[in-house]
Amino acid sequence: MSKINCPICNALITERYLLKHQKTKKCMNLTKNIYGYIYKLFCLDTREMYIGSTTNLKSRILDHKSKCKKNYNSKQIINRGNYIFLILQEGNYINKDHLLAIEDSYIQKLPCINAKRAFTTDNEYNKNFYWNNLELAKKRMKDYKNNNLEKFKINSKISRKKTYEKHRDKYLKQKKEYHEKNKEKLNIKCRNWYQENKDNVSIERKKIKNICECGAVIGYGFNQHLKTKKHFDNLLKLGKLSVD
Secondary structure, eight states: OOEEEOTTTOOEEEGGGHHHHTTSHHHHGGGSOEEEEEEEEEETTTOOEEEEEESOHHHHHHHHHHTTTSSOTTHHHHHHOOEEEEEEEEEEESSHHHHHHHHHHHHHHSOOOOSSOSOOOHHHHHHHHHHHTHHHHHHHHHHHHHHTHHHHHHHHHHHHHHHHHHTHHHHHHHHHHHHHHTHHHHHHHHHHHHHHTHHHHHHHHHHOOEEOTTSOEEOSOHHHHTTSHHHHHHHHHHTSSOOO
16 A cells, blocks of 8 residues: 655655544644754763753753663763753754654764664654564564465465556566577477376376367367368358358
């Protein structure tokens, strides 16, 4: 299914679910602007930096100091006590996700000590989850496929047919070129296969029965029969073919 960006929140959404998504809180909350800050904690001793964002500077600074005894990314900078607090950017943002997205752009550009990204889209999250949990993802896919085998076969057949119809001329051209380049090789392969399966081919040919309009019952070689004298004589006897 094709995915498009939501015109309100820019989230990547499957087209058929766009209207449903625009009614959700996640999308509707984007209409409420917030005033926020992108900041960095810069250590004057080691020149390490931590990037963060907030809508309340005083509260955020106190929050960093209260958490410095725990295992947080900013802990090593705060504990040294020789740092400065700098504002990188401030202004109006569409919502919290917008603020985090701007923070994330700084995290990816600057050599900071942040262990995690501030913001990822649903598409990026799914991609990262897949690669970080590759074995689990493969097992889930395998289980789903085994439980829906008939559905997979039907969808696969439909998909192959659509692809062939779309690129039919290209496939026929490639097939013709390959056959011309490997004519001798293919002929040898066909002859070898026929020699190995001669008995089976003979049995299968005997099973084929075609009734011609001239009344003859023909097995394998029906097209050749249409060119024979016997075929035309039978048509003349039945009055299906005139001498003139």
